[in-house]
Amino acid sequence: MQQHDKLVMMANQIAKAFAPQGEARAVPQIAQHIKDFWDPRMRRGIFEHLDSGGAGLDPLALAALRKLHPTPQATAHQA
Amino acid sequence: MTLVNEIDYGTPASKSEKMVTLTIDGVEVTVPEGTSIMRAAMEVGTKIPKLCATDSVEAFGSCRLCLVEIEGRAGTPASCTTPAMNGLVVHTQNSRLKQLRRGVMELYISDHPLDCLTCAANGDCELQDMAGAVGLRDVRYGYDGANHVFAKAKDGTANDAWMPKDTSNPYFTYDPSKCIVCNRCVRACEEVQGTFALTIAGRGFESRVAAGMSENFLDSECVSCGACVQACPTATLSEKSLIDIGQPEHSVVTTCAYCGVGCSFKAEMRGEEVVRMVPYKDGKANRGHSCVKGRFAWGYATHKERITKPMVRDKITDPWRETTWEEAIGRVASEFKRIQFQYGRDAVGGITSSRCTNEETFLIQKLIRAGFGVNNVDTCARVCHSPTGYGLKTAFGTSAGTQDFDSVEDSDVMMVIGANPTDGHPVFASRMKKRLREGAKLIVVDPRRIDLVRSAHIEAAHHLPLLPGTNVAVLTAMAHVIVTEGLVNEKFVRERCEMDEFQEWAAFVAEERHSPEATAKFTGVDPAELRAAARLYATGGNAAIYYGLGVTEHSQGSTTVMAIANLAMVTGNLGRRGVGVNPLRGQNNVQGACDMGSFPHELSGYRHISDDTTRTMFEEFWGAKLNPEPGLRIPNMLDAAVEGTFKAIYIQGEDILQSDPNTSHVSAGLAAMECVVVQDLFLNETANYAHVFLPGSTFLEKDGTFTNAERRIQLVRKVMTPRNGGYADWEITQLIAKAVGLDWNYTHPSQVMDEIAALTPTFKNVSFKKIEEMGSVQWPCNDANPEGSPIMHATTFARGKGKFVLTEYVPTDERTGPRFPLLLTTGRTLSQYNVGAQTRRTENVVWHEEDRLEIHPHDAEQRGIKEGDWVRIQSRAGETALRALITDRVAPGVVYTTFHHPMTQANVITTEFSDWATNCPEYKVTAVQVGLSNGPTQYQEDYEAFAQASRRIAAVEAAE
Ligand code: SF4
Ligand code: SF4
Numbered sequence A: 001m002q003q004h005d006k007l008v009m010m011a012n013q014i015a016k017a018f019a020p021q022g023e024a025r026a027v028p029q030i031a032q033h034i035k036d037f038w039d040p041r042m043r044r045g046i047f048e049h050l051d052s053g054g055a056g057l058d059p060l061a062l063a064a065l066r067k068l069h070p071t072p073q074a075t076a077h078q079a
Numbered sequence B: 001m002t003l004v005n006e007i008d009y010g011t012p013a014s015k016s017e018k019m020v021t022l023t024i025d026g027v028e029v030t031v032p033e034g035t036s037i038m039r040a041a042m043e044v045g046t047k048i049p050k051l052c053a054t055d056s057v058e059a060f061g062s063c064r065l066c067l068v069e070i071e072g073r074a075g076t077p078a079s080c081t082t083p084a085m086n087g088l089v090v091h092t093q094n095s096r097l098k099q100l101r102r103g104v105m106e107l108y109i110s111d112h113p114l115d116c117l118t119c120a121a122n123g124d125c126e127l128q129d130m131a132g133a134v135g136l137r138d139v140r141y142g143y144d145g146a147n148h149v150f151a152k153a154k155d156g157t158a159n160d161a162w163m164p165k166d167t168s169n170p171y172f173t174y175d176p177s178k179c180i181v182c183n184r185c186v187r188a189c190e191e192v193q194g195t196f197a198l199t200i201a202g203r204g205f206e207s208r209v210a211a212g213m214s215e216n217f218l219d220s221e222c223v224s225c226g227a228c229v230q231a232c233p234t235a236t237l238s239e240k241s242l243i244d245i246g247q248p249e250h251s252v253v254t255t256c257a258y259c260g261v262g263c264s265f266k267a268e269m270r271g272e273e274v275v276r277m278v279p280y281k282d283g284k285a286n287r288g289h290s291c292v293k294g295r296f297a298w299g300y301a302t303h304k305e306r307i308t309k310p311m312v313r314d315k316i317t318d319p320w321r322e323t324t325w326e327e328a329i330g331r332v333a334s335e336f337k338r339i340q341f342q343y344g345r346d347a348v349g350g351i352t353s354s355r356c357t358n359e360e361t362f363l364i365q366k367l368i369r370a371g372f373g374v375n376n377v378d379t380c381a382r383v384c385h386s387p388t389g390y391g392l393k394t395a396f397g398t399s400a401g402t403q404d405f406d407s408v409e410d411s412d413v414m415m416v417i418g419a420n421p422t423d424g425h426p427v428f429a430s431r432m433k434k435r436l437r438e439g440a441k442l443i444v445v446d447p448r449r450i451d452l453v454r455s456a457h458i459e460a461a462h463h464l465p466l467l468p469g470t471n472v473a474v475l476t477a478m479a480h481v482i483v484t485e486g487l488v489n490e491k492f493v494r495e496r497c498e499m500d501e502f503q504e505w506a507a508f509v510a511e512e513r514h515s516p517e518a519t520a521k522f523t524g525v526d527p528a529e530l531r532a533a534a535r536l537y538a539t540g541g542n543a544a545i546y547y548g549l550g551v552t553e554h555s556q557g558s559t560t561v562m563a564i565a566n567l568a569m570v571t572g573n574l575g576r577r578g579v580g581v582n583p584l585r586g587q588n589n590v591q592g593a594c595d596m597g598s599f600p601h602e603l604s605g606y607r608h609i610s611d612d613t614t615r616t617m618f619e620e621f622w623g624a625k626l627n628p629e630p631g632l633r634i635p636n637m638l639d640a641a642v643e644g645t646f647k648a649i650y651i652q653g654e655d656i657l658q659s660d661p662n663t664s665h666v667s668a669g670l671a672a673m674e675c676v677v678v679q680d681l682f683l684n685e686t687a688n689y690a691h692v693f694l695p696g697s698t699f700l701e702k703d704g705t706f707t708n709a710e711r712r713i714q715l716v717r718k719v720m721t722p723r724n725g726g727y728a729d730w731e732i733t734q735l736i737a738k739a740v741g742l743d744w745n746y747t748h749p750s751q752v753m754d755e756i757a758a759l760t761p762t763f764k765n766v767s768f769k770k771i772e773e774m775g776s777v778q779w780p781c782n783d784a785n786p787e788g789s790p791i792m793h794a795t796t797f798a799r800g801k802g803k804f805v806l807t808e809y810v811p812t813d814e815r816t817g818p819r820f821p822l823l824l825t826t827g828r829t830l831s832q833y834n835v836g837a838q839t840r841r842t843e844n845v846v847w848h849e850e851d852r853l854e855i856h857p858h859d860a861e862q863r864g865i866k867e868g869d870w871v872r873i874q875s876r877a878g879e880t881a882l883r884a885l886i887t888d889r890v891a892p893g894v895v896y897t898t899f900h901h902p903m904t905q906a907n908v909i910t911t912e913f914s915d916w917a918t919n920c921p922e923y924k925v926t927a928v929q930v931g932l933s934n935g936p937t938q939y940q941e942d943y944e945a946f947a948q949a950s951r952r953i954a955a956v957e958a959a960e
């Protein structure tokens, strides 16, 4: 499995676990979970994927990742 | 040094709180009501002669040696069966009693061989002791009459009463000629072990102990726990090691290094040789009981395949080269430095094991965090109980089971979910079975009909054989029943839990789609049974949940743990004896490994690495800057290795190649690394990919502590010099630390524990001295709980109010379909342990020579598979072959195997799907196809050849 595909799958799994609480409460918890448990290179990996369109990401996961990574252009250039 | 002596009080202690006072031989003694006169006498040091009584089993009253006189009563009652009562005046010795006792002993001895000098029990035989105690000087009957002693009578005719020795069990022998038919073994097997393998066959003079239906021990139901051997007062049942070596001269109390029960043992020694391991009565986890692994399977410690010299090689295709500790340690330090310089600081990491002591684990994470400046440290608990950590922390605020084992004595209902205690946690299972025989009710939630569902004198009230992967749906359906049928413990919920969250949760589970009827379609569980089980759990009195890896090793493992916590909270089954939520830990120190901060995101005591206060405290103590970002978990390390950003790993006591899922991915990850360091006892499977091998030490060779499943911290004590040249594992870690420039100067693990206590609030008052004084201590142990905490969350939860979490069932991505129509689930067996590296190197192989694939007769027939046929198992990840075992223990559609043998390669088929919160792999569900094959797969054969090649050790060159 490609590294990005795997990260997408993991992010979507996390999103599904918090989904029953409704978007407003789920999104910050999904973001926090990723921040607490993913090492920086995994986060970098998913942000790259996000910057290139974020295909396959669950809408809640997408919203959470956007929260963690609000200015895609800026970091994309740094990397 | 001397033998640790334990007092035999003759009969079990009474639990009564009412006291009675009596006089024995002029001495006044006060004991709890229900205590026998024999025990009361022993309390004041008066040893009444006895043979058929011992305090591990109920009194039987058959030998008539323990007679006493009681003033005002006729006759000479047996003191073991006569209860102490207020005002009794008892005499234990006078001429009448002497006479009677001598007569009894004379009869016994007339039918007992007189080979005392050459008998294995010489010096430790109760029959011998009693002959001495009653002053037996001669035997009037002679030895020529009917007897069990001689194979032939004087005239050469065969003696039909004589039976040959049974040596079929690999660890102990049964010599019927020495049996005094005291029945202690039979009672031990029933009462202590709960297996009912032994009976007394025949009557009167004919009677003799028999295993099963007069089979030999090995073929009977005997599970080789050793309880009968220990109870036997004579040499009739004796350890083979004792027969072989002789009586021990000193003993040391230590802790079993196999499973999470954490049994306490006396290692009985002659010099540095172990004579036998005997379960320790004062051990609070096991109360004097044991299983075949801890009691007998320690032979691996001296196995010839143990590696005792450090080894290095440049490429994994090279043979190993033995070397000095200096070179091996130097190599590790220089390679890790080079790799960090070349690929970045984050390119290295380490893995600790649940087999390591707390101190070893703590030091490894300290080395990785403080020495290498990264948080890439993980433990094998990742692959078993990490969801317990996440789930219980979320619900209750702390990552541990809520009860001590003794709590089970007060349970009225036990719900066992995804665990197989009789195989995985045998000593605790014996305690469960004891309580079940006393009338407690049992609910089993497991795809497979585990032994507990139906065994001697036990029958589960409900067995819910769910399809693997549907735990969350089943538990949420139970919550549905409890909420919609009005069985909520409102008082508890109102006082102890977050109300808003509860109300939201109650509305959620009450939805019709969570009902047993609606979920039955995909769980396969009969809705009526599920309803009845939920009612029993909610209303049957004290209800306790015990769960195992069948809960955690799923893509929804963490959710399942939270669903369990929800059930306990909604029914108020928390905070007192008899109830609670109890993870049954696999390996011995899973709890400890988690507590010690070996997860990449947290420091000891479950505190997140990003928490500035905690991190600063560690930084100041360690004098090193720590990285505030979470590190990689084991599966993430392997992903990163394949991707090229992770290059070096230090693995202590863990065999990830055999134990972790999707073997081809693990081997690709290991192969992509430039420096793999393995510290272990044997060249394990992971070592096939290693560049440096550091020989480890066994639990018999070091000091330290283990923490069992009930949070009990116990001492491991060194009884022999490490075979690797004298280094305990923690010392090896210290050598590496020094080589990379850390100023570590520990001279004993107790100093490491002092550091843990200083840095971890829940361990604040823990020290080796404290453990030594108390025997063991359960954390939290701090100023609020100076003597430790047998039961947690008694008045409030660690987090304050209990948290209900919405548990939506999300089917795993690992689904069956036309190509892979069956679900494979995995487990373990009693005699083998984990990847089997130790137990496969003991006589335990007689019980489990190979892993087999269990398949339902219906599925087998469809595929033309017969018992014992080789079958191929294919999944999306790979394929392997095993021999089939046809059984209806598994439901149609489900197949099952164990993973104790490397040749099995069960993890070639398991996939990389994992728990959403913790990445704990989903071992318990793999969609597979099964078909006939004619033997091992090409892969298995290739692997075998590769492993052989990789284990070559170059012949030592002549000195230059
Ligand atoms: S070893 Fe254990 S199971 Fe076997 S007969 Fe003895 S007590 Fe029973
Ligand atoms: S085998 Fe030992 S314990 Fe069992 S009846 Fe005989 S003497 Fe007693």
Ligand code: SF4
Pocket (backbone or CB within 6 Å): B256, B257, B258, B259, B260, B261, B262, B263, B286, B290, B291, B292, B293, B294, B295, B425, B426, B427, B428
């Ligand atoms: S393996 Fe477990 S149950 Fe068996 S003796 Fe060791 S700690 Fe006790």
Ligand code: FES
Pocket (backbone or CB within 6 Å): B049, B050, B051, B052, B053, B060, B061, B062, B063, B064, B065, B066, B067, B078, B079, B080, B081
């Ligand atoms: S010890 Fe009391 S009758 Fe045997």
